Amino acid sequence: METSLYQPVKAFLEGAGYTVKGEVGGCDVVGVSDGDPTLLVVCELKLSFNLELILQAVDRASIADEVWIAARVSAKRRGRESDKRYRDLCRRLGIGMLGISDRGEVSVIVGSVTPMPRTNPKRRSRLMREHQKRKGDPAVGGSTRTPLMTAYRQQALGCAAALKAGPLKVREIRDHVPEAAKILQGNVYGWFERVERGVYGLTPVGLEALLRWQPEAPLPLKPDA
Incomplete structure (x- = not known):
């Protein structure tokens, strides 16, 4: 290969x-x-x-x-x-x-x-x-037919990791994931749900994704120093 x-x-x-x-x-x-x-x-x-x-x-x-x-x-x-x-x-x-x-x-x-x-x-x-x-080097060059660990996916996983214990306000997640608001509101992967204004939780799909990807991406993510 x-x-x-x-x-x-x-x-x-x-x-x-x-x-x-x-x-x-x-x-x-x-x-x-x-x-x-x-x-x-x-x-x-x-x-x-x-x-x-x-x-x-x-x-x-x-x-x-x-x-x-x-x-x-x-x-x-x-x-x-x-x-x-x-x-x-x-x-x-x-x-x-x-x-x-x-x-x-x-x-x-x-x-x-x-x-x-x-x-x-x-x-x-x-x-x-x-x-x-992109944090680290999570994708092997030459890979095909498999989802890639992009910078966006890493940040989405950072949000998912923060929400694993329960719903949080966006500003609480933003401390670890700078683009949290855009990712949570966009909800590209269907991992998040709005609990109330400014508060988001993790869907079963999001929890499944977190369990799948977490070994490959240390979470939560923090902004570079």
Whole structure:
């Protein structure tokens, strides 16, 4: 599975000085430079190098300073990583290639050219904001068909954790979850119910969600210092 590539790639980028999180804004791997918080790197994962992986990377080039693609390296050296035309295409596009061995070792096949043109600043800003607001790294890059732990879901779970013992006023929850009012009133997941004006409780669906997700998200959330 593509998720098996995430930890080696994450370790590689962390070693290069990035804070790395998985499945942010539709990207498998997103890193923000520790030395320059405006520097953004994106990596897309596949079990093998193919055209779809390059197309994904081209799309990410509009929002990232560096774009990488990573895939398992063929033991028999019959994969696209051995095709000079494929490597040359990546070089021309400024896309870096990372090969992952069966033992999880990462090798640079083609270096990424930086900086790349940022042609979609609005989308880039959304990606940066999600990366910054998400607590920790709760989603494994390359995950598919499973609900993701987004920053919004983390805050909703923070509200649910606060309400587990009983209904509370919004201002009491806001101490731990800054956007509590918007989350409780919006009630996107159906986890909350209004008991009276300014007071909310937890629904059975919310309690079930809390029990499901709580091991993956330390709660309640507190604003950054």
